[in-house]
Amino acid sequence: xxxxxxxxxxxxxxxxxxxxxxxxxxxxxxxxxxxxxxxxxxxxxxxxxxxxxxxxxxxxxxxxxxxxxxxxxxxxxxxxxxxxxxxxxxxxxxxxxxxxxxxxxxxxxxxxxxxxxxxxxxxxxxxxxxxxxxxxxxxxxxxxxxxxxxxxxxxxxxxxxxxxxxxxxxxxxxxxxxxxxxxxxxxxxxxxxxxxxxxxxxxxxxxxxxxxxxxxxxxxxxxxxxxxxxxxxxxxxxxxxxxxxxxxxxxxxxxxxxxxxxxxxxxxxxxxxxxxxxxxxxxxxxxxxxxxxxxxxxxxxxxxxxxxxxxxxxxxxxxxxxxxxxxxxxxxxxxxxxxxxxxxxxxxxxxxxxxxxxxxxxxxxxxxxxxxxxxxxxxxxxxxxxxxxxxxxxxxxxxxxxxxxxxxxxxxxxxxxxxxxxxxxxxxx
Numbered sequence: 315x316x317x318x319x320x321x322x323x324x325x326x327x328x329x330x331x332x333x334x335x336x337x338x339x340x341x342x343x344x345x346x347x348x349x350x351x352x353x354x355x356x357x358x359x360x361x362x363x364x365x366x367x368x369x370x371x372x373x374x375x376x377x378x379x380x381x382x383x384x385x386x387x388x389x390x391x392x393x394x395x396x397x398x399x400x401x402x403x404x405x406x407x408x409x410x411x412x413x414x415x416x417x418x419x420x421x422x423x424x425x426x427x428x429x430x431x432x433x434x435x436x437x438x439x440x441x442x443x444x445x446x447x448x449x450x451x452x453x454x455x456x457x458x459x460x461x462x463x464x465x466x467x468x469x470x471x472x473x474x475x476x477x478x479x480x481x482x483x484x485x486x487x488x489x490x491x492x493x494x495x496x497x498x499x500x501x502x503x504x505x506x507x508x509x510x511x512x513x514x515x516x517x518x519x520x521x522x523x524x525x526x527x528x529x530x531x532x533x534x535x536x537x538x539x540x541x542x543x544x545x546x547x548x549x550x551x552x553x554x555x556x557x558x559x560x561x562x563x564x565x566x567x568x569x570x571x572x573x574x575x576x577x578x579x580x581x582x583x584x585x586x587x588x589x590x591x592x593x594x595x596x597x598x599x600x601x602x603x604x605x606x607x608x609x610x611x612x613x614x615x616x617x618x619x620x621x622x623x624x625x626x627x628x629x630x631x632x633x634x635x636x637x638x639x640x641x642x643x644x645x646x647x648x649x650x651x652x653x654x655x656x657x658x659x660x661x662x663x664x665x666x667x668x669x670x671x672x673x674x675x676x677x678x679x680x681x682x683x684x685x686x687x688x689x690x691x692x693x694x695x696x697x698x699x700x701x702x703x704x705x706x707x708x709x710x711x712x713x714x715x716x717x718x719x720x721x722x723x724x725x726x727x728x729x730x731x732x733x734x735x736x737x738x739x740x741x742x743x
Contacts, residue, residue: 338363339681341671342470342480344493346370346456349643349660350486351447353668355396358452360672366451367470367478369461373448378441379511380553381410381545385658386434387734392661395669401446402438410437410546412531413724418604420535426724434728435654437531439548443657462487465496468638482681483639484667486660489625491645497633502625502648504562505704507711508577509543509624510597512554513617521552523610528552535608539711540601542611554611555622556597559711562623568596577623593619626650626704630697635686642667647696652706655699663692 341357343350346368357364370376384390384402393402408430415424428434448456461473465485470478485493489502514521527533528544535542540558547553563573571579571587581587597612597619626649643660670684710716 337675339481339671339675340479341365341482341484342367342468342478343484343486344368344462344465344470345486345488345491345643345645346373346444346448346458347486347488347643347660348443348447348657349664350484351444351451351664352392352396352661353484353486353642353664354455355398355447355450356665356668357671358455359397360668360675362668362672362675364455365478365480366456367460367462367472368456368458371459373445373456373458375458378439378444381407381437381439381547382443382657383411383435383437383654384443384661385654386728386731387738388655388658388662390433391735391738392665395665396447396450398446398450401450402443405442405446405548406433406436406438407530407546407548408432408436409530410532411435411724412529414529414531414533415718415721416533416535416608418535418537418608420605420607423536423718424721428724428728432728434731437546440657442548462492465493465639481638482671482685485639485641485645486643486664488644489627489648491641493639494641494645496639497636497641498631500627500631500633502627504577505624505626505650505707506559507557507624507650507707508560508562508564509622510556510593511617511620511622512556512611512615514552514554514614515550515616517550517552521610521614523607524552524554524614527607527610535604536710536715537601537604538715539713541710542601542604542608544611554615556601556612556619557711558600560600564596565593565621568592577621588618588620590618593621624650624707626700629701629704630693632693635689637682640667640685640689642692646692647700649696649700649703650707651703652710653699653703655703659696659699663696666692 341364343354343366346366350366354364354366393399411428411432413426417423463473464471465483468480468483485491487493514524517525528546530546533544543555545553562577565579566573570589570592571581574580579587594612627647642663649656667688670688671681674681674684
């Protein structure tokens with residue numbers, strides 16, 4: 315009977331029919347980042363079976379990076395849908411919303427210090443957010459150490475040879491998503507800007523000058539196509555970003571190894587190579603016009619100065635709806651970090667697709683229909699914010715530096731996030 319159906323309708327039509335009336339669908343999420351984890355949490359709250367697969371060996375196997383601001387109109391809505399608002403509030407840092415903008419000599423050009431009861435976009439460490447979401451799931455929901463090799467319809471093949479099936483696969487596997495590759499040939503494109511990471515621990519005692527520069531929140535020092543950034547994290551940690559417009563293969567061009575195609579270098583054995591002191595010297599030369607006080611960001615870092623080129627997908631990135639497969643977060647619309655919308659959209663995407671599935675199961679609605687509707691909303695939303703973010707990074711690192719009048723006022727942005735949140739909830743209800 316199935317063989318006849320395949321000849322008559324084709325595999326995609328069969329998948330669409332299978333997804334029409336499933337009383338208890340199985341969902342596979344590829345990627346245990348914020349978007350994938352919040353989707354799993356909302357699905358489990360709704361009684362839907364879900365398994366998360368991630369290439370990491372464990373929750374602690376790699377550094378999760380710096381701090382995030384969760385916006386009232388996106389990330390915080392997702393946290394509420396996951397019923398984790400109290401847990402988030404206990405970890406969040408409203409004081410981290412403070413901003414300081416300096417010129418290359420350290421003169422303050424702009425300073426914004428929101429009230430301590432301001433909750434429009436409080437900060438939380440990436441690692442804290444991921445742990446909060448992961449620990450909210452039923453034990454063994456996440457299968458660690460499962461690196462995806464390929465997807466065929468709703469069948470997942472992993473690099474260790476294991477094969478899993480599901481009624482719906484949600485690709486939450488980031489900028490270089492293997493799930494996205496099934497839906498579209500689109501790939502992220504280098505924006506022309508690279509961030510180099512710096513790290514300062516025990517900052518109050520060991521790096522008092524860095525602590526004074528960053529204050530409680532964020533500091534930017536803008537030059538001509540280059541910016542030094544500091545971000546206060548929890549645990550007396552500050553992370554820094556030495557960012558500038560540069561060729562993707564700048565490390566290779568500096569003679570530090572063979573280009574790996576993604577902003578790093580390889581040694582003679584083809585292994586990823588690091589040359590911290592030589593990279594420091596290159597950066598010191600590029601930022602020579604900055605004051606000695608600001609150059610401490612380069613001179614005093616405890617980190618290995620890893621290069622993080624910023625990639626972004628074209629806007630919009632679209633695809634033909636394919637039954638049994640969809641995307642959330644960076645897998646669908648990776649963008650520049652300007653505006654801080656990446657993780658916020660990932661969270662909102664994850665919560666939204668999960669709510670749609672739960673509602674479909676409860677009402678007997680075709681899951682394929684709600685996935686298609688979700689994709690239309692998500693793609694449009696991601697394209698709008700992605701274009702703004704990608705335009706902003708181009709402007710910020712343009713020759714001559716950014717126009718100060720174009721830098722958003724925090725109070726105005728906060729009011730807009732709250733208004734957007736009210737509108738979103740009203741439309742949903």
